[in-house]
Amino acid sequence: MHRTAVDFSAELAISAFRQIAALKRAWQYRMRVVTGRQRSVRPTIYFLTPDHQPPSGGIRVIYRHVDMLNSAGMDAFVLHQRRGFRCTWFENRSRIAYVGDTTVLRGDILVIPEVCVDILDRLPPGTEYIIFNQNVHHTWEGRTRYTAKHYAPGSGLKGVIAVSKHNQETLRYIFEHLDVRRVHVGIDFGMFHPAESPRTNRIAYMPRRMPGDAFKVLELLRGRGLLDGWDVVPLDRIPQSEVATQLQTTKMFLAFSHQEGLGLPPAEAMACGNYVIGYHGFGGREFFRSDFSAPIETGDLLGFAQAIEHAMTMENAHPGWCQAQGAKASEFILSEYSLEREQEEVTQIYADFLKAT
Numbered sequence: 001m002h003r004t005a006v007d008f009s010a011e012l013a014i015s016a017f018r019q020i021a022a023l024k025r026a027w028q029y030r031m032r033v034v035t036g037r038q039r040s041v042r043p044t045i046y047f048l049t050p051d052h053q054p055p056s057g058g059i060r061v062i063y064r065h066v067d068m069l070n071s072a073g074m075d076a077f078v079l080h081q082r083r084g085f086r087c088t089w090f091e092n093r094s095r096i097a098y099v100g101d102t103t104v105l106r107g108d109i110l111v112i113p114e115v116c117v118d119i120l121d122r123l124p125p126g127t128e129y130i131i132f133n134q135n136v137h138h139t140w141e142g143r144t145r146y147t148a149k150h151y152a153p154g155s156g157l158k159g160v161i162a163v164s165k166h167n168q169e170t171l172r173y174i175f176e177h178l179d180v181r182r183v184h185v186g187i188d189f190g191m192f193h194p195a196e197s198p199r200t201n202r203i204a205y206m207p208r209r210m211p212g213d214a215f216k217v218l219e220l221l222r223g224r225g226l227l228d229g230w231d232v233v234p235l236d237r238i239p240q241s242e243v244a245t246q247l248q249t250t251k252m253f254l255a256f257s258h259q260e261g262l263g264l265p266p267a268e269a270m271a272c273g274n275y276v277i278g279y280h281g282f283g284g285r286e287f288f289r290s291d292f293s294a295p296i297e298t299g300d301l302l303g304f305a306q307a308i309e310h311a312m313t314m315e316n317a318h319p320g321w322c323q324a325q326g327a328k329a330s331e332f333i334l335s336e337y338s339l340e341r342e343q344e345e346v347t348q349i350y351a352d353f354l355k356a357t
Contacts (some may be wrong), residue, residue, distance in 0.1 A: 003075035017120045026317065032150070034099065034103050036103040036104065038106065039107050040105035043109065044075040044076065045069060045077070045109045045111060046097065046104055047132070048079045048110060048112055048116060048119070049063075049079060049113070050115075050116070051192075053088065053089065055237065057245050058113070059087060061134065063090075063094040064342075065092075065346050067092075068346045068347065069350055072347040072351075074203040074347075074351070074354070076350075077095045077097035077102075078165075079098070079110075081099055083101070090241075091240075106126075107357050109129070109350075109353060110195075112129050112132065112138070113132055114134065114135060115132060120156075121146065125292065126156055126330050127159065127269040128158050128357065130157070130158050130160070130353060131159075131160045132160075132161050133160055133161065133162050133167060133171060133261070134162075135259070135261030136261065137259035137260075137261070138261075140340060150286075151175045151178065155157055159179065159349075160175075160178055161180070161182070162180050162181070162183070162261075163182070163184075163185050163262045164261055164262040166261075166285060166286070167261050167262075167283060168180045174321060181349050183251045183345045183346055184337055184341050185264065185342060186341060187268055187333055187338070187339070188339050189338070189356070192244050192247070192260045192271040192272050193271060193273075195249070195272075197248070199251050200249065200251075201212075201229055201230045201231065201250060201315075202232075202245060202249055203230055203231070203232050203254060204232075204250040204252070204254070204269065205233075205235070205252070205253065206234070206256070206265055207236050208323070209257060209258065209265070210256035211256075211281075214256050215258050216301050220301060220305040221305055233250060235265075235298065235306040243268070247269050251275060252277060252308070252311060253266060253277070253324040254304075255277065256277055257278065257279045257281030258298070259281055260280075260283040261283045263280065266278065266280075267284065267287055270287045270292075270293065270326065270329035271334065273326035274322075275293065275311055275323075275326050276291065277294040277307045277311065278296055279297075279298045280295050281298075287333065287337070291327060292325050292329040
């Protein structure tokens, strides 16, 4: 049977999904935490974090929260499994601890990612923890029959932190007793901001996000000859600083977000002044506004391609149109998702948790 490029693209998407699922299972299998009954003299916050080197926005947020807490005078560590491990795809000097050298004492707080709650089955009763849920859609992956007990009253759960309104509302819907706190994840505007240099006809996207849809949308555009004179820039497995540099030269960013907790890539693209077209992934619905971007219904490949064509038409008729839309997007992201706001919220939330210990 003849197999098209679309067939291979679909196979790539399925393969990527299986690899991610296997990786998550491996994270949970490797992780362990030693706890103690002695009370901590100086309560410490440990963020249990997968030993995962490829770029991951969620892990970058954890590192930043550790830095923010330490700068506020609290003791906090990224807690990795493998001794010597540190994420290197973005610059950081975050404080790192390793499970083999660490004992979580009474009064300390263990912060668990939503994808790793299974580890709580292997910890002593009474261990106090916070679930940092950065993507509510991952909540029920793994041993779903046991998920609810880790969010239940009296389980040792001190609280749940979410990163978007969508995450917060979904968690409250299923766990009505929870007081879910929300943190507005900040964008580093020292890195992600519009550049003064002129932009060329370049379109950026991230191929690891729904690669099947990305391939098809680009093929629709090629079929109509619309990509002639435009460069398509895939952003994949490059340092964070290089992502920002590329986004400062592009006019458009195509978002293929799928069931995101928030969705940092399109937000960062907006911060850099891009006109963003695509799927909001639910978590990003709060910033994917039609007055400066083009939200597309998930799976609507024709609508996606038509929105890109419309932007190209407007840019050709009114040079600088994309940049004008991107400037409005950048201003909105700056007002809603600043690092200063994130610092204030993170500091206050963990101060409240420590007082209640």
